[in-house]
Amino acid sequence: MPLHMKLTxxxxxCPDPQALAAFYQQATGLGPHPKSDAxxxxxxxxxxxxxGFQRVDDHRPPSWPDQTVPQQLHLCFAVEDLDEAEARLLELGxxxxxxQPGGSGWRVFTDPAGHPFCLVRG
Structure with missing residues (x-):
């Protein structure tokens, strides 16, 4: 029987929590947490x-698709227009x-700290 766990x-x-939070805030429109700090x-x-974005000294960004430094995790975001979303994300850094293994259905990007994430047509 499943535990009915809810992801929260x-x-x-990352090396700079404020900078990475700003990138994702601009990309997603999510609101900043009031207790964010350096x-x-x-x-x-x-x-x-x-x-969340936590500072890690000597952070080594993933080397995707090479697995010298594994990605360990990636996020996926659904968007209506892949081309429009891609242009905006590239502007944001x-x-x-x-x-690009996704063909026309999805695209892989890296955030400013090097974490891979995907945009999917949704």
Whole structure:
């Protein structure tokens, strides 16, 4: 029998929590957590989901698709228009790796701290 666990938070390691929170805030429109600081920043979604960003000294960004430094986790975001969302994310500082395994259905990007994330047509 499942525990009926509800996901309430996702936290990413990074070198600069404020900068990464700002990137995701601009990309998603989520509101900043009022207790964000230089060591830990966060964003809140209306339904209670929290995305956190914690400072890690000597953070090594994932080397996706190469697994020298594994990604360990990636986020996926549904968007109506992949081209429009891609253009905006690149303006905000996202990277777009050459390796794109999703064909026309989804695209892989990296945030400013190097974490891979995907946009899916949704």
């Amino acid at each position: 938070a996702i936290t990413l390691d 060591e830990f920043a966060g964003l809140n979604r209306e339904d209670g989901l929290f995305i 996202a990277g777009k790796p050459d390796h």
